[in-house]
Amino acid sequence: MAIGDGARRKGGWSAVGRWAAIRAGALAVWAATGLWCSSGFAPAQEASVVPRLVAEEVWPRHPSFLSPERRRELREQLSQQTAGLVNQAAILKAVFELLAPSVVHIESTSGPGRAMLLGPANEVEETGSGVIFDLKGRFYVLTNRHVVANATPEQVKIKLIHGRVLRPTHIWSDIESDVAVLALKETDLLAAELGNSDTVDVGDFVVALGSPFGLSYSVTLGIISAKGRRGLDLGRAGLRIQDFLQTDAAINPGNSGGPLINLQGQVIGLNTAIASKSGGNEGVGFAIPINLCRFVTEQLIEQGRVRWGYLGVTLDSQFDAAKAEQRKLPRLTGALVSAVMAGSPAALAGIQPDDVILRIGGQWIEDDSHLVNVVSQSPIVQPLSVLLWRNGRQMETSVRLVERSGR
Numbered sequence: 001m002a003i004g005d006g007a008r009r010k011g012g013w014s015a016v017g018r019w020a021a022i023r024a025g026a027l028a029v030w031a032a033t034g035l036w037c038s039s040g041f042a043p044a045q046e047a048s049v050v051p052r053l054v055a056e057e058v059w060p061r062h063p064s065f066l067s068p069e070r071r072r073e074l075r076e077q078l079s080q081q082t083a084g085l086v087n088q089a090a091i092l093k094a095v096f097e098l099l100a101p102s103v104v105h106i107e108s109t110s111g112p113g114r115a116m117l118l119g120p121a122n123e124v125e126e127t128g129s130g131v132i133f134d135l136k137g138r139f140y141v142l143t144n145r146h147v148v149a150n151a152t153p154e155q156v157k158i159k160l161i162h163g164r165v166l167r168p169t170h171i172w173s174d175i176e177s178d179v180a181v182l183a184l185k186e187t188d189l190l191a192a193e194l195g196n197s198d199t200v201d202v203g204d205f206v207v208a209l210g211s212p213f214g215l216s217y218s219v220t221l222g223i224i225s226a227k228g229r230r231g232l233d234l235g236r237a238g239l240r241i242q243d244f245l246q247t248d249a250a251i252n253p254g255n256s257g258g259p260l261i262n263l264q265g266q267v268i269g270l271n272t273a274i275a276s277k278s279g280g281n282e283g284v285g286f287a288i289p290i291n292l293c294r295f296v297t298e299q300l301i302e303q304g305r306v307r308w309g310y311l312g313v314t315l316d317s318q319f320d321a322a323k324a325e326q327r328k329l330p331r332l333t334g335a336l337v338s339a340v341m342a343g344s345p346a347a348l349a350g351i352q353p354d355d356v357i358l359r360i361g362g363q364w365i366e367d368d369s370h371l372v373n374v375v376s377q378s379p380i381v382q383p384l385s386v387l388l389w390r391n392g393r394q395m396e397t398s399v400r401l402v403e404r405s406g407r
Helices: 015-033 068-081 083-102 114-118 290-303 321-326 368-376
Strands: 103-110 124-135 138-144 156-159 170-174 179-183 205-210 218-229 244-247 259-262 266-274 285-289 313-315 335-340 356-360 383-390 393-400
Touching (some): 068 083, 083 218, 124 266, 124 290, 138 266, 138 290, 170 290, 244 266, 266 290, 335 368
Antiparallel strands (some): 103 124, 124 138, 170 179, 205 218, 205 259, 218 244, 244 285, 259 266, 266 285, 313 335, 335 356, 356 383, 383 393
16 A cells, blocks of 8 residues: 555544654655665765874964064064154153152141141041242242141141152242142252243143142143133132133142143143042143242242232123124124223223223233233233224223232
């Protein structure tokens, strides 16, 4: 009987029929694959190639293996390709070696007598950085006011790189610029060279050196990201004079008062603040230009206070392109006067409300906060030329500033 013939019952396969169909399918597969012969399963055939023993190594070498020749080749390659980077690193090493003996770590405890009133646990402690400079043969430390605010000389410790501890003999500070100066009695110190911040350009490489989070003598590298940053809310009451250099060199708590240095090893700024949501570095740091620091420190040392210039005008902080166009100015520039104080230097110079101050003392004015900085640092009493824009025309006058102190 042929497979399937008569094995199927009405309405389906019988058990015998199903088994016969499965067996027939299996035999067909075995025959097609050569596993079945007339006597059953096909026997294994004898191998036509016999493996042989070999003496030579046939395993691939592990990637970590390097022959002496390859190692020499890689060293020569690195030497050639990194020559520029090595030279740049040598510059940073030289800057650090030159400046490190002049950079200090500062610890201060503010509030005279507070320990007796509140106990040691309630004393206000500050840490920061500073840099040694010399003026007329005497050594001083330049730092931020907020690092030593309200502290007496006895409450301030100044640590040098080799662990030597100094105590200042006198402290001067200025709240409007956040600059402080500490006088030293030592005569065997190394002073840093102060540069010229007016020659600094955006894109210049700079090095920040200080004690972030108490980690003394930490070095970071960056560039000048911007200049003339003003009107910043740094949470410090009385900080009026702002003309910051902006840098992406890492600045963190503890860097305050430390130097910002150019690649010639000159101090061009005093690290003072950061813009941060986390409290740590986020690539936006601010430094006081060293020329402003020099202006403040020299007056503090020689006079005990800073004589800031006073013009006697109220400025329009909302002066914009639309208002400049209304006054037929070629472009938005200068500072718009909204009021003049009676009897002030501005009134005596004939400056009027609605005048736009374009230039004073030879410096072109960018905006209202820039005018405040320029006037504040201008000489007292000496006549200064002033260029005004009034009724669509330029006008010139002369002004003698007075001291702003007490105003």
